[in-house]
Amino acid sequence: MEDVAALAAVSAMTVSRALRDPTSVNTETRHRIEAAIDATGYVPNRIAGSLASRRTNVVGLIVPSLRNSLFAETIQGVSDALGAHHPLMIADSGYALAGEEAAIRAFLAQRICGIVLHNTQHTARSRTMLDDAGIPCVETGNLTEKPLDMTVGFSNYDAACAMTEYLIARGYRNIGFVSLPIRDNDRAAERRAGFLAAHQRRGLNSAPELLLESPPGLRSGGRALATLIERVPAVDAIFLSGDVLATGALLEANRRGLDVPNRIAIVGSDDNELQEAVSPPLTTLRFPRYQIGHQAAEMLMKRLRNPSRDIRRLDLGYELIERASA
Amino acid sequence: MEDVAALAAVSAMTVSRALRDPTSVNTETRHRIEAAIDATGYVPNRIAGSLASRRTNVVGLIVPSLRNSLFAETIQGVSDALGAHHPLMIADSGYALAGEEAAIRAFLAQRICGIVLHNTQHTARSRTMLDDAGIPCVETGNLTEKPLDMTVGFSNYDAACAMTEYLIARGYRNIGFVSLPIRDNDRAAERRAGFLAAHQRRGLNSAPELLLESPPGLRSGGRALATLIERVPAVDAIFLSGDVLATGALLEANRRGLDVPNRIAIVGSDDNELQEAVSPPLTTLRFPRYQIGHQAAEMLMKRLRNPSRDIRRLDLGYELIERASA
DNA sequence: ACTAGCGATGTTAGCGCAAACATAGGCGCG
DNA sequence: CGCGCCTATGTTTGCGCTAACATCGCTAGT
Known part of the structure; x- marks a missing residue:
């Protein structure tokens, strides 16, 4: 910088x-400086700047997994909203609270100016560290009642409840429910709770053997269908609430020659092009994942500009997409 | 830190x-210090440390898009290899060289210690900046002959050439080729070059109207099939070399009642669970995307430990997966 | 004309650490 | 027993920038 000066x-x-x-x-001074920067190829040192000013523009983002295209949508939303002025650090928790804690610790050491979490469950130490750091924090995975700071997204509970009630209203009575593993995954837990609540609200019972946890993946969805049919032959609908499980189940049903939806209805979540393209097209839930990321970043930046705590909770809702599979 | 001390x-x-x-x-001293850190909740300031030592542990990664699950694999590979000791900054170029340049500039201002690029095309200024920065750099999108520094991955040219020769060997003569838009996308360009080279090698001509560029997406693949069939009714095979284009084309062929592979063969790239699950399962190319990210990060870290320029170019190859669609 | 006030720029100090060198005590060895 | 050497720790300095304050014309109001 001395050279430029x-x-x-x-x-x-x-x-x-x-x-x-x-x-x-002064405009003229600025032009001279710009010319000098160009001539010297000077690249400002944000590290030194951050140390002197005691703040960075770096935003941290922790997702359960980087491979999952669901989170990829949110990541893109965050990145787009942040723009060039706010570099983005990303880590994955590996679906583990301990992993999240390690990532938070590393991020705080880098003195990030704000953080986006996909979780609403955290270790006690994670909470303490975030609290002490005093930086804005947005939780996005599930619209929680008591956010650490801010939250944006949709209610997994409500969404799962709505889909279950939809199935009940259409006359299905032996509904299977498949989720991703619930351990350390509040989203999956909330969905199962919503599924059960819908039954209760309608005065129905859901047999425990109709509840299943399944790892992610297309094949895994197929296996889940097989398991449920074997376990409860009378099952007349399955709600697979994660990743591509529903598509996998539908493809398996087709392979087995099971009539969907007359022998068995199949519904999913996280709509994508594929769910519309398969036959029959899947009835499913659609979540505004990109918008969630975008809004999360916006909320963070708004707070950085103006530390007043205005918006704390933003519900972006969900859609139930009716197609032919139920 | 004073408090801890x-x-x-x-x-x-x-x-x-x-x-x-x-x-x-000393072991005992260390234990006292650890206890003091625990008691005070001290979080080291890596910004200050980086300024004093004039280096960071932060690695930068630039991909064309964050939403795309192909890049997501690579990102996960990079992240896993880096571990907790090397925070990861990610930016997307939006498939534009100017976007890449802006991201490089921002990363260099953050004094990243190394960078992974998914491109092998760069603006002149990007090259200059990276050169001046003197940090290790790994290019991963396409195994280039003259990397800026290091490169790891596979040859898009070779892979596309191999698939085309496979089709030719099986007797197809009017082969359509669909790629993502080629502008600012060296991977797509290399694949088309490989496709054409295979024809030339076998003494065949490929009609220009059999070459198509198509945006990403399932539906886009379907449209590409429709376009090619309308344009060249005699087309007997299509090689769709990007994203989920091939799956989209296959679903469209099924909808139209076209016999695959007898009326028309369809082959793709970037194998995934879905390509195996559709009917008929797709013949396709498989790329070691996760491994590429992993190795890229490993090469970066190895260089940081030992600045000798050992491995500059690492070919991880590709696989041709034969299934029933051709 | 005098001064308050403002825009444009300069000066001083220090952000929180780590490199480099300094120091102190213990040990073995001829 | 004195020397060198090694281990464990301390002191000094500065990384490259920015906050805070200082300075210096210049204009406008009375």
Whole structure:
């Protein structure tokens, strides 16, 4: 920066100012500085700047897994909203609270200015660290009642409840429910709770053997269908609430020659092009994953500009997409 | 850190050392320091550490898009290999060289210690900046002959050539080729070049109207099939070399009642569970995307430990998966 | 004309750590 | 027994920038 300053015949301070707030220096001076920056190929050192100003523009994001295309949508939303001014650090928790804690610790050491979490469950230490850090935090995976700070998204409970009631209303009575493993996964837990609540609300019982946890994946969905049919032959509908499980189940049903939806209805969540393209097209839940990421980043940046705690909870809802599979 | 040092009755320097290299301090002292850290809830400031040592552990990664599950595999590979010691900054170029340049500039301002690029095309300024920065760089999207620094992956050219020759060997003569838009996408360009080279090698011509560029997506693949059949009714095979295009084309063929592979063969790339699950299962290319990310990060870290330029180019190859669609 | 006030720039100090060098005590060895 | 050497720790300095304050014309109001 000294070189640039010398070349532009100003002090380093003026260069620093021109970089941070171009309107704060004389137009002509600014042009000289810009020319000098170009000539020297100077790249500002944000590390030094951050240390001096005691803040960074870096935002941290922790998702359960980086491979999962669901989270990819949210990541893209966050990245787009942040723009070039806020670099993004990403880590995955590996679906484990301990993994999340490690990532939070690493992020805080980097003095991130804000954080987005896909979880609403955290270790006690995670909570303490975030609290002590005093940085804005947005939880996005599930619209929780008591967020650490802010939350944006949809209620997995409500969504699962709505889909279950839809099935009940259409006359299905032996409904299987398949979710991803519930351990350390509040979203899956909430969905199962919603599924059970819908039964209770309608005065129905859901047999425990109709509840299943299944790892992610297309084949896994097929196996889940097989398991449920074997376990409860009378099962007349299955709600597979994660990833591509429903598509896998539908393909398996087709392979077995089971009439969907007359022998067995299949419904899913996380709508995508594929669920519409298969035959029959899947009735499913659609979540605004990209928007959730986008809004999460917006809320973070708004808070950084103005520390007043205005919006704390933003419900972006869900849609129930009716197609032919139920 | 002063607080921790006071509590442990040592100097700040000893605390700093205990954090960076626990073996360099007395075991008992270390335990006192660890206890003091626990008691105070001290979180080291890596920003200050980076400024003082003039290096960070942060690795930068730029992919064309964050939503795309192909890149997600690579991202996970990079993240897993880096581990907790190397935070990861991610940006997307939006499939544009200018976007990549902006991301590189932002990363360099953050003084990243190494960078992974999914591109092998770059703006002149990008090259200059990376060169001046003097940090290790791994290009992963396409195994290029002249990497900026290091490269790992597979040859899109070879892979596309192999698949095309496979089709030719099986007697197909009017082969359509569909790729993602080629502008600013060297991977797609290389694949088309490989497709054409295979024809030339066998002394065949490929009609220009059999070449198509198509945006990503399942529906887009379906439209590509429709376009090619309308344009060249004699088309007897289509090689769709991107994303889920091939699956989309197969579903569209099924909808139209076209016999695959007898009326028309369909082959793809980037194998996934779905391509195996559809009917008929797709013949396709499989790329080691996770391994590419993993190795890229490994190469970066190896270089950081030992600046000798050993491995510059690592070919992880590809597989041609024969199934029933051709 | 005098001064308050403002825009543009400069000066000083320090952010929280780590590199480099300094120091102190213990040990073996001729 | 004195020397060198090694281990464990401390002191000094500065990384490259920015916050806070200082300075210096210049304009406008009375």
